[in-house]
Amino acid sequence: MMDGMRRAGQTLIGRIVITVLFGFLILSFAIWGIADMIRNVGRVNVAQVGSAEISAQAFRETYQTELQNLSRRARRAITGEEARTLGLDQQVLSRMIAEAAMDQRVHAYGLALSDETIAKAITADRNFQGADGRFDRNRFDEVIRQSGYNEQTFVRTQRAVYLRQQLADSVAGAMPAPTVLRDAIHRYRNETRAAEYFVLDASKAGDIPTPDEATLQKFFDERKATFRAPDYRKINIIALSPADVANPDSVSDADAKASYEANKARFGTPERRAVQQLVFPSLDEARQAAEKIKAGATFESIAEERKATPQDYDLGLVTREAIIDPEVAKTAFSLPAGTVSDPVEGRFGVVLVRVGEVQPASTLSFEEAAPVIKAEIARNHARDTVQDIHDKVEDQRASARPLAEIAKDLKLNLRTIDAVDRAGRDKAQKPVDLPEREALLQAVFASDIGVDNEAISARDGGYVWFEVAGIEPSRERTLAEVKADVETQWREDQIAGRLASKASEFVKKANEGATIAALAAEAGVEARTAQGVRRSGETGGLPAAAVAQVFSTQVGKTAAAIGGTGQERIVLRVTSADVPQLLSTQQEAEQIDSQVRVALGDDLLNAYINDLQKEIGVTRNETVLRSVIGGGI
Structure with missing residues (x-):
């Protein structure tokens, strides 16, 4: 073919024909080929984040890693369709975009980490420590290999992570916890309420007549899906x-003995002590209280003087590590049982510590x-x-x-x-x-x-x-197949409806002035009381639905709630509500502050990243994204 073209090019007509052919060929490249090349250049990136590009290859590798991790957690292979249903692709891309945006701001601010700093951070990571608590090179190699890294790429990735963390800390690392929010969380967790109530059970619904065939058929037709046979x-x-x-x-005994000696701490129970602490605003007041106790006053009487409840000062039966304040922990685990300490200047103030029961540490023998x-x-x-x-x-x-x-x-x-x-x-x-x-x-x-x-x-x-x-396959059942179940559910619905009506009548009477005791007597049931009701689950003898109703009802008002089953209704009146005082010296206050700071910090950082992305500009290529997660581009 090339020889033919060479011979044709030796004549004038041949040169003209070849020129025209190549002209058409060049023009076709200009129209089709170049355009395709331009389109392909745009298609190799899943997203553009400012001046940074997230390539299809980089996204594919990250996505596959996350998909494998998800499969390991689920203990089965997760299909691409399942992953898309869970939104894994969008989650991975959003995270990569956020990281790319933060990396550009890190670069703009000139943030950096020395090799010594990054090495120190990695060797201090607990994931790479052996049984002795020291950096284990073999464990490090194994962990990063399982995660798909070599040492160089892992260090580079971690350096970027730590630099992003520096930026994040500067944005939201010192977020204070608003007092009003802390108090609201404390109220929600620790508010207790009391209520008086009575229960209407199925026996108070009266006689339920046997339904006729037409009634059952109508009830069944309205609820066919309920009685459908499953797949x-x-x-x-x-x-x-x-x-x-x-x-x-x-x-062998020798192998077992070697394992026992290497992991002896696993077979031991640490010492536990019943610890109580009273916090004082000054050293002088603590000393005065200590003198009173030495003179015969009880720890409880001093607590009552300070209007402190057991919830305020009783830490329970705890290990040394469970006590946040190191000075209090040191004192508590050096006192004899049944004694009270001298004033201790702790992290949250001056305290008196009392030790009750002591459960000594113990270790199982090898045998x-x-x-x-x-x-x-x-x-x-x-x-x-x-x-x-x-x-x-x-x-x-x-x-x-x-x-x-x-x-x-x-x-x-x-x-x-x-x-x-x-x-x-x-x-x-x-x-x-x-x-x-x-x-x-x-x-x-x-x-x-x-x-x-x-x-x-x-x-x-x-x-x-x-x-x-x-x-x-799933199918619709006939009434004849499930007649007994249909009749049971019809009867239960009748009972629930009657009890709901009776409960509403009693609530109306109670809010008009009738007492719970009088209404319970009218219903022929026992009037009861519930004390110390909290929002968390079944407390004070009330089921969860009634507890929720207690906290949705004003003090002094009456309401109705579903009982422990659908065949019960509870009529209740909230009689009191109490919120214990939250002291800034309590461990709970410190825990709430920490949780609020973390939550607010996360919100602030998310807002910062969103604004940063708007500022530098983000473009997603959904076509490339779908192509990547579909198996290739």
């Missing part, structure tokens, strides 16, 4: 754990701990065996062999579950015992017959293999 799956399962193959008897140690060592050894079996199972699955044949060949236990729904129940509505229950059910109902499913990684280092052997 059932028949599944075969092989579950393998280290405990299945572990043999503690094979572990006592040996069974546990040998079992642990055996399980660790068994993990290698489990992995070998895993590889053998996967080799056979690669040959498309069913689990029943694999189980028979490798002498593994195969379980067949004839029917299980999405909630893990059989057709009798009884729970089915399943390994890795949540992960398995989710995977089973995302699969189909004949699908080669990924093995589920178990918490204990084992594996669960499964295959869907049959599917019974």
